[in-house]
Amino acid sequence: MDLRLSADEARFRDEVRTWLNAALPDDLRRKMHLGVRPSKADIVRWQRILNEKGWAAPSWPVEHGGTGWDATQLYIFKEEMQRAFAPDPLGMNINLVGPVIIAFGSEQQKKELLPKIRNLDIWFCQGFSEPGAGSDLASLKTTAVRDGDHYIVNGSKLWTSNAHRADWMFALVRTDTTAKKQKGITYLLIDMKSPGITMNPVITMDGDRWCNQEFFDNVRVPVANRIGEENKGWNYAKYLLGHERVNFGKVGATKARIALAKALATRVISNGKPLSEDQRFQEKLALIDVELKALEITNMQVVAAMKKNTDHKQDPKASILKIKGGELYQAATEILVEVAGPQAMARQTEFLKGETGTAVGADWAATTSHNYFMMRERTIAGGSTEVQHNIIAKAILGL
Ligand SMILES: Cc1cc2nc3c(=O)[nH]c(=O)nc-3n(C[C@H](O)[C@H](O)[C@H](O)COP(=O)(O)OP(=O)(O)OC[C@H]3O[C@@H](n4cnc5c(N)ncnc54)[C@H](O)[C@@H]3O)c2cc1C
Structure with missing residues (x-):
């Protein structure tokens, strides 16, 4: 293949x-x-x-x-x-904030931050979405008001993945409330230990803490932590989101899970024979295999185009990767639940956290529903499927 x-x-x-x-x-x-x-x-x-x-x-x-x-x-x-x-x-470090600093950061920021980002001495989270600003990200309302050599940040960020693990946040904040909404946004790096930041967990449907909501109450952020120019943050964010979507392809990860499902299905008996011999099951897998191959080809085209362009513009085909990569990854998690059957429900939190405790049923089966539920986010986070359809309609189909 x-x-x-x-x-x-x-x-x-x-x-x-x-x-x-x-x-x-x-x-x-x-x-x-x-x-x-x-x-x-x-x-x-x-x-x-x-x-x-x-x-x-x-x-x-x-x-x-x-x-x-x-x-x-x-x-x-x-x-x-x-x-x-x-x-x-860590994608936030390597695929998102790192390339933005390389493209738009100051020499000092590059020298100081890039080695730490690479070695994961500092862990970044992404503070873009807010209550009321997800798909329509440019409507964000968190403000940053200049006060000498600092910005004073007030507002809230929502859905922030792994903020509870993070040392720093790269955030979009509003620095001009009068300009057209895309023109009044600035890109700031915020130390999560800054006084005035509080955080609440947001528990997702898998029952785990992945996301968070943060509140900023007069948080002082040095102007030196701004990336690029004031009010140009939207351009940097667009550059970053292209990088994010390219990485949603995850062809290898989906292939690995499908291979795992195929191997496990030989051990599971359904209607008196191994599930791997069930025709409907085989058809489902074949369909995913074919779609994965098409995704793989598109993925390589996008990566090749990205390497050639020098104006930081992303190939709109990244939106196809985002949609199809997400759907196929979800399909792989669904197949694994099907293979696990009733054992997929044998979730044991302690086991899943890699701590003590024993799973009920096969050790691999207990995680399948956990991952199935979490991966529903693939078609939402980083720009929902509907929003990607809009981009494809405009940028590829010219509608
Ligand atoms: C698990 C998870 C992790 C996340 N991690 C992060 C993170 O680390 N950092 C971060 O900044 N954000 C993060 N997000 C936020 C994510 O990017 C947003 O959830 C996403 O952009 C959608 O925004 P929303 O939730 O506000 O939904 P809304 O924008 O309110 O959308 C609701 C529905 O309306 C549809 N819709 C909206 N606008 C249009 C339109 N113009 N045309 C057609 N349909 C439309 C959407 O597709 C969706 O179905 C995460 C989200 C999830 C679920």
Whole structure:
């Protein structure tokens, strides 16, 4: 099923695969394979191993610790990581705030922050969405008023993934309330330990704390923490969102889960025979395989286009990746629930947290419903499917 690779590319893939097999700690591999979410310590540990190897921020320019790989190599690396069930380097750091600092930050910000972002010495969260500003992000109301060499920030951010684990937030704030809404937005880096920030958990339908709501009450943020120019934050955000959507393809991760579902289905008996022999089940898998192949080709086209353009504009096809990648990942989590059958409901929180406790039923089965519920967010977060349809209609179909 692999796309045909040149001899050099195949060698590169083998090199990556061999290294990943040796470098990924066994406990982490097992956890990821079972569908248990990695802890903060797991993610930090793995990112530092990658950084040591020089692979934590593969798409960054070489002078900032990137690899210099071309688009195909980057794609192969990502796919091999997902295939090996290795946790991705923290996306907020590596795919979102890092590239924005590289493209628009000051020399001082690059020097000071990029090495820490790469090594996960600082963990960033994304403070864009607010109550009343999600799809219509430019309506955001959190204000930042200049007071000497500081901004005073007031307002609230909502849905912030992993804010409770984060040291810093990259945030969009309103610095001009009179201009057209996209023109009055500034991009700030906010230290989460700043006085005046409070946070409440937002429990998602999987029963876990992933998201948060933060409140800013006269929070002082140094002007030196602004990225680029005041009121130009919308341009930087658009650049970032293109990066975010490209990474929603997750072809390797979906492939790995489908392969897992196929393997597990040979062990599950349904109507007196292995589920893997059930024709309806096979048809479902075949359909996903075909759609995954189409997604893979689109993904490579988008990555190649991104590497060629120099004006920071994103390929609108990233919206196709966002929609299709999300749907197929969801389909893979659904298939795993189907394979687990009633055992999918045997959720045991302690087990899922990787702590003590024993799962009821097969160890892999207890996480399937947990992940199924959480992954409903794939077609919402980072821009909902309906919003991506609007982008495709305008930018690709010219409607
Ligand atoms: C699990 C999770 C994690 C998240 N993490 C983060 C994070 O870390 N940082 C962050 O900033 N945000 C985060 N978000 C927020 C996410 O980006 C928003 O939820 C998303 O953009 C949708 O915004 P909303 O929730 O306000 O819904 P709304 O914008 O109110 O949309 C409600 C419904 O209306 C539809 N709709 C809205 N506008 C249109 C339109 N113009 N045309 C057609 N249909 C439309 C939407 O598709 C949706 O179905 C996260 C969300 C989730 C669920």
